[in-house]
Amino acid sequence: MTCAKCNHGFCWRCLKPWKPTHKDYYNCSAMVSKAARQEKRFQDYNERCTFHHQAREFAMNLRNRVSAISEVPQIRTLTFVVDACKVLEQARKVNA
Secondary structure (H helix, E strand, O other): OEOOOOOOEEOOOOOOEOOOOOOOHHHOHHHHHHHHHHHHHHHHHHHHHHHHHHHHHHHHHHHHHHHHHHOOOOOOOOHHHHHHHHHHHHHHHHHO
């Protein structure tokens, strides 16, 4: 951009002088840093989603193992653990 009064050239994104650091609009450091922030944000959300999927699968496996153990006639007190695993699995399904 160019100032209408003094004819000074500057980058409208970062307000720094156009030359010598700026040779074109697409190499502005403000624009590069914005893209880097967006990429990091995407990576953070992707990692969070992946974690929730893994945690949900862990909860499903845990529920299946506890259910298999609770079928043994001597151990009937594990029903609360099975119920807790079901709730955990549902919560992970909502988060994922």
